[in-house]
Amino acid sequence: MAKIKTAEKILMGATRLFAQHGYDGAIMDDLAEQCGVNKASIYYHHKDKITLYEHCLEALFTPIVDAIIVAVEQESGAQDKLAMHINTFAKESAAKPYFAAILMREMASGGTNLPVLARTQMQRILRLLKQVLAQGVDEKVFKKTEPLIVHFMIVGTINLFVATIPLRNALAMEEGCQSLKVSNVKPVGKQLAKTIIRSLLTDVTHPMPP
Amino acid sequence: MAKIKTAEKILMGATRLFAQHGYDGAIMDDLAEQCGVNKASIYYHHKDKITLYEHCLEALFTPIVDAIIVAVEQESGAQDKLAMHINTFAKESAAKPYFAAILMREMASGGTNLPVLARTQMQRILRLLKQVLAQGVDEKVFKKTEPLIVHFMIVGTINLFVATIPLRNALAMEEGCQSLKVSNVKPVGKQLAKTIIRSLLTDVTHPMPP
DNA sequence: AAAAAATGTAACTAATTAGTTAACTTTGTG
């Protein structure tokens, strides 16, 4: 069995810490302790804190965006592409919940000091969405809309859902309110896709998602 | 002309700083300097950093939630109520942009260490939404849905939109892409309301928003 | 086996930062 390399342990631990406490709130001594790794080892593998953060973002963002692009490419119709876009974003976010937390923090900062790489990745998603929506307009299935708003609906909704899973579980415990305890993202993605597509369709006579 | 009281200056400056840099990233010396106030004055008016933060949240969250509740109460039909809910949330968020940033950060932290007061305020919004949706179901205008998902769509979309205004303006400058420079929230709220209501309506023969 | 790369230890530094102190100034009130 291949043992987890120190560099990998550090990257994973750092991603979790940055997601939970933000860049400033993440403390390097804590990171060392939580990964069972010496602090000097962190600095052996990563130049400094900000570089480590950038490495985390790269390792986190790139494969998610890649997965979405690949998945969307497999569909042909604009409606199917859009549904796939939304559902894959939901699936990937759920599989890597630190993505949502980190992205939300970065957006909260205005995103202006977001490392170039992470910003590029977010722009790739937006560009893809624009293409899909434009295709839909060409095919006369979708109405013309502002892609940015659709993008915000997707990212905002899914991120918020994923990031608040721990909060909602805590609330459900306190209040005995089970409806809060929705932690499966799949149906959320589905309903979101349905909602967005429904509002985009030019004509209600078009085949609608059930 | 009544001069702005120090306590007020501190609260406003602190809210901005917490929104921009998060709790850990906000530095008390910076706060003092930016408000043109001595650091000791901050501690004279507010016990410590965490208490100051709680004061900021209280001053920020409560009036927003109050405004939404009041606005929704003025409508009678479920559809109008929901539209008002969304549009007022959008309007209030836009008017107090630090709200979006702070809320996003708190949600990113899982919300588990969100001060009780702020959490209560968010629950008030959710409770209101639940009532409106239930009323819609009673009136046979709305389909039955998970209120939490609708809530996330509203809060997630609007928050993301408001929080990224500075980022989008920066991007628009860089790329000359004007479509990014949408900084008026009103149409976003309107489209969001339309989208959500459209997906909730039991029947397409119901009067739909244009 | 020798060399090189990776990891661990533990104490250190320099800078930052939350919070304090004690003296000082302004303001409200009889």
Add this chain to the structure above:
DNA sequence: CACAAAGTTAACTAATTAGTTACATTTTTT
């Protein structure tokens, strides 16, 4: 005006934290 309470100030303390250093030990590569 007098004088107490409220508010403000510069300088200080104590703790925290990013990053370092010098050296020992283990693992991997050649």
